Amino acid sequence: MxxxxxxxxxxxxxxxxxxxxxxxxxxxxxxxxxxxxxxSHGLFETVIWRGFLDFNEWTGGLPGNRTEEPPCNxxxxxxxxxxxQTCCVILDITGRCNLECSVCFADPGRGxxxxxxxxxxxxxxxxxxxxxxxxQLSGGEPTVRDDLPEIVAAxxxxxxxxxxxxTNGLRLATDRELAGRLALAGLSFVFLQFDGTEEPIHQQxxxxxxxxxxxxxxxxxxxxxxxxxxxxxxxRGVNTHNIGEIIRFAVDQSPAVRGVHFQPVTYLGRVTxxxxxxxxxxxxxxxxxxxxxTEGIIAAPNLLPSCCDHPLCxxxxxxxxxxxxxxxxxxxxxxSSACCCTPAPADKNREFVARRWQRPVGKEEGEVVTGDDxxxxxxxxxxxxxxxxxxxxxxxxxxGNIDLARLRHCSLHVYDDGRxxxxxxxxxxxxxxx
Numbered sequence: 001m002x003x004x005x006x007x008x009x010x011x012x013x014x015x016x017x018x019x020x021x022x023x024x025x026x027x028x029x030x031x032x033x034x035x036x037x038x039x040s041h042g043l044f045e046t047v048i049w050r051g052f053l054d055f056n057e058w059t060g061g062l063p064g065n066r067t068e069e070p071p072c073n074x075x076x077x078x079x080x081x082x083x084x085q086t087c088c089v090i091l092d093i094t095g096r097c098n099l100e101c102s103v104c105f106a107d108p109g110r111g112x113x114x115x116x117x118x119x120x121x122x123x124x125x126x127x128x129x130x131x132x133x134x135x136q137l138s139g140g141e142p143t144v145r146d147d148l149p150e151i152v153a154a155x156x157x158x159x160x161x162x163x164x165x166x167t168n169g170l171r172l173a174t175d176r177e178l179a180g181r182l183a184l185a186g187l188s189f190v191f192l193q194f195d196g197t198e199e200p201i202h203q204q205x206x207x208x209x210x211x212x213x214x215x216x217x218x219x220x221x222x223x224x225x226x227x228x229x230x231x232x233x234x235x236r237g238v239n240t241h242n243i244g245e246i247i248r249f250a251v252d253q254s255p256a257v258r259g260v261h262f263q264p265v266t267y268l269g270r271v272t273x274x275x276x277x278x279x280x281x282x283x284x285x286x287x288x289x290x291x292x293x294t295e296g297i298i299a300a301p302n303l304l305p306s307c308c309d310h311p312l313c314x315x316x317x318x319x320x321x322x323x324x325x326x327x328x329x330x331x332x333x334x335x336s337s338a339c340c341c342t343p344a345p346a347d348k349n350r351e352f353v354a355r356r357w358q359r360p361v362g363k364e365e366g367e368v369v370t371g372d373d374x375x376x377x378x379x380x381x382x383x384x385x386x387x388x389x390x391x392x393x394x395x396x397x398x399x400g401n402i403d404l405a406r407l408r409h410c411s412l413h414v415y416d417d418g419r420x421x422x423x424x425x426x427x428x429x430x431x432x433x434x
Contacts, residue, residue, distance in 0.1 A: 003028060003029065004026055004027065004028050005026070005027050006024050006025070006026060006027075007024075007025040007026065007027045007032060007055070008024070008025045009022065009023070009024050009025070010022075010023050010024070010025065010034075010403050010404065010405045011023060011403075011404040011405070012034060012036045012402055012403055012404060013036075013399060013402050013404075013428075014036070014038035014040070014041055014044070014399075015041075015044055015398075015399035015400050015430065015431040016038065016040075016041040016399075016430055016431055016432075017038065017040060017041060017430065018399065018428070018430050019038060019040070020404075021036045021037065021038055022036070023035060023036040023403070024036075025048070026045075029051070030050070030051025031047055031049060031050055031051050032047070032048055032049035032051070032055055033045050033046060033047050033048065033277075034046050034048050034401055034403060044400060046275075046277065046280065046400040046401040047277040047280050047282065048282060048312065048401055048403075049282055049283075049284055049312075050282050050284050050285045050288075051284070052284045052285060052287065052288040053284040053287060053288075053300065055284075058284070058305050058311055058312075059305070059311045059312065060305075060311060086133075086411060086413045086420060087134065087308055087411035087412060088134045088135075088136055088164070088411070088412050088413070089127050089133060089134070089135050089136065089413055089414075089415050089420065090135075090136045090138050090166075090412065090413070090414045090415065090423065091120070091123060091124070091127065091135055091136070091137055091138065091414075091415050092106070092138050092139055092140065092414070092416075093114070093115065093120055093137055093138070093139060093140075093142050093145060093148075093151060094114045094139040094140040094141065094142060094144055094145055095112045095114070095139065095140045096114065096139070096140050096141065096144045097139065097140045097141040097144065097168075098141050098143075098144055098168070098170050098171070099141065099168050099170065099206055099207070099208070100207055101205060101206050101207065102204070102205055102206070102207060103205060103233060103235065103265055103269075104269050105266055105268055105269040105396065105427050106138075106139065106140065106269055106427065114145060117147050117150055117151065117154070120151055120154065121154045121158070123415060124154055124155050124158045124160070125158050126415075126418060127415045127420070128155065128158045128159050128160045129159070130158070130159030131159055131161055132159075132161055133159070133160045133161060133162075134160070134161065134162040134163075134164060134188075135155050135160045135162070135163055135164070136164040136165075136166055136191070137151060137152070137155075137163065137164065137165050137166065138166040139166075141167065141168055141170070141171075142165060142166065142167060143165075143167050143169075143170070143171035143172060143175075143178065144171070148165075148178075148182065149178075149181045149182055149184075149185040150185070152165075152182055152185040152186050152187050153185040153186055155186070156185070156186035162188040162189075162358070163186055163187050163188050164187075164188060164189055164190070164191060165182065165187055165189075165190050165191065166191045166231075167190060167191070167192060167193065167217075168192075168193045168206075168210075169192050169193065169213060169214060169216075169217035170213060172190075172216075172217045172220050172221070173213045173214075173216040173217045173220065176220070178220075179220040179221050179223065179224040179226055180223070180224045182224070182226070183224040183225060183226050187226060188227075188358050189226060189227040189228070189229065189258065189358050189359075190217075190221055190226055190227065190228045190229070191229050191231050191261065192214065192217055192218070192221075192228050192229065192230055192231060193206075193231055193233075194214050194230035194231060194232055194246070195232050195233055195239055196232065196239040196242040196245070196246060197211070197242060197245045197246060197249050198211075198239075198242060198245075199211050201238060201239045201242060204238055205233065205235065205238060205239070218253055218256050218257060219256075221256060222256035225359050226359065227255075227256070227257075227258040227358050227359040228253075228256060228257050228258060229257070229258050229259050229260065229261050229390070230246065230249075230250050230257060230259070230260045230261070231260075231261045231262075231263060232246055232260065232262055232263065233263050233264075233265055234262055234263065234264045234265060234281050234286065235265045235281070236278070236279060236280075236281050240281060240289060241293075243262070243286070243289050243290055243293050244289075244290070244292075244293025244294050244295075245293075246260060247260055247290070247293075247294060247298070247326075247391070248294075250389075251321055251324065251325075251326060251389065252324070254321040254387055254389055255321070255359065255386055255387050256359075257389075258358075258359070258388065258389060258390065259389050259390035259391060259392065260390075260391055260392075261390075261392045261393065261394065262286060262391075262392070262393040262394075263393070263394055263395075263396065264280075264281040264282070264283070264286060264393070264395050264396075265279075265281065266395075266396040266397065266398045267279075267398040267399075267400060267431075268396075268398040268399065268427055268428060268429045269427060269429060274400075274431055275398075275400065280401075282395070283312065283314070283315065283393065283395045286393055287300055287303050287315065288300075290303065290391070297325070297326060298317070298326065298328070298391065299328070302317045302319075302328040302391075303315045303316070303317040303391065304316055304317065308411045309406070309409050309410055309411050309412070310403075310405065310406040310409040310410075312395065312403070312406055313394060313395060313406055313409070313410070314392065314393045314394045314395060315391075315392065315393050316390060316391070316392045317390065317391040317392070318388070318389075318390055319388075319389040319390070319391070320387050320388055320389060321387040321389050322387065326389060359386075360385050360386055394412070396423065396424055396427075397424040397428075398424075398428070398429075399428060399429065399430055399431050400431070402424060402428065406424075407422050407424060407425055410422035410423060410424065410425075414426040414427075
């Protein structure tokens with residue numbers, strides 16, 4: 001087309017047959033598209049960048065020429081060509097769920113029986129590096145298992161440094177004792193599905209009202225001293241207008257709530273329709289909306305590209321909550337890799353997020369610090385420990401926009417039958433029509 005130019009070359013997959021294909025990142029106006037052609041199924045093109053931020057500056061520059069054909073996605077696991085270590089390991093402990101959501105990357109209800117506790121423990125013994133691993137218990141909905149506290153305890157017993165729960169929160173809200181039992185078992189923090197501050201949002205995405213339930217979960221976790229990070233799935237026209245209010249709600253719930261982890265919707269798993277470019281909500285568009293909807297309280301330079309994964313995979317921002325306001329600790333002009341450094345960025349990133357998401361325990365929890373001036377080092381360090389707050393995002397890939405250069409940098413891995421598999425490869429589903 002007129003006005004187009006090739007930005008760079010990469011590899012992708014056919015959305016229908018998942019055949020490995022050469023692909024190009026194509027510039028059209030200020031937008032960037034991923035384009036690929038399958039000999040059997042034709043041309044596919046997906047917007048990956050809207051142009052609200054400078055693409056080259058954000059990515060740090062991508063290779064201009066396509067590298068040799070990578071081994072992804074065949075028999076996917078961590079091969080010698082994988083470019084990143086593991087930051088977080090996801091362990092699915094059930095396929096069951098107590099919600100029937102319109103959108104679900106895992107598409108539970110696959111008919112599998114839950115693995116017994118003995119099998120889960122055996123998996124934990126294989127995947128955990130003692131004193132290092134962050135394991136995320138996921139599913140399905142992990143809290144449908146009555147033995148969840150025993151699973152958490154088993155993860156700690158085999159040496160996991162951090163244990164994270166990925167949950168919709170329904171059972172945490174109704175079971176008064178569960179949060180406390182999980183904390184005693186060694187749970188580190190909670191990733192809570194939270195799609196917005198307006199009830200119609202929950203109704204449309206999760207098919208039932210949930211806002212009061214989410215509030216109750218936060219209260220239960222606060223009583224157990226479990227840090228909560230809110231996880232909105234962002235869908236254009238449903239809750240993308242609510243981004244600023246989600247952040248304000250989270251700040252108001254500090255220090256119980258430790259941050260917000262945004263996830264633009266990904267078209268895999270339970271997909272009701274193939275996406276158009278108008279459906280896509282890109283990473284730079286999310287940053288633009290955060291800045292706009294917070295009226296500039298959060299500035300674009302406070303949100304930095306991922307340095308643990310590929311820069312197109314996500315961002316992170318580090319703050320403290322002070323007198324009800326967010327005070328940034330990071331800015332792009334100061335550093336482009338504040339959470340990570342060589343030689344092991346995955347290790348550094350794991351410690352970065354864990355320190356922020358986990359509430360302090362023991363002596364720090366009850367420490368008394370006088371004064372309110374963040375220029376006082378003692379006051380500042382107290383706020384960082386007790387009122388730390390993160391804004392993070394993960395833009396997962398689907399069959400339309402999967403870029404194998406991104407996949408090779410993935411640090412979020414699913415444990416399955418002895419293998420560690422990059423998240424977007426593990427949950428990838430082909431599209432049934434075009």
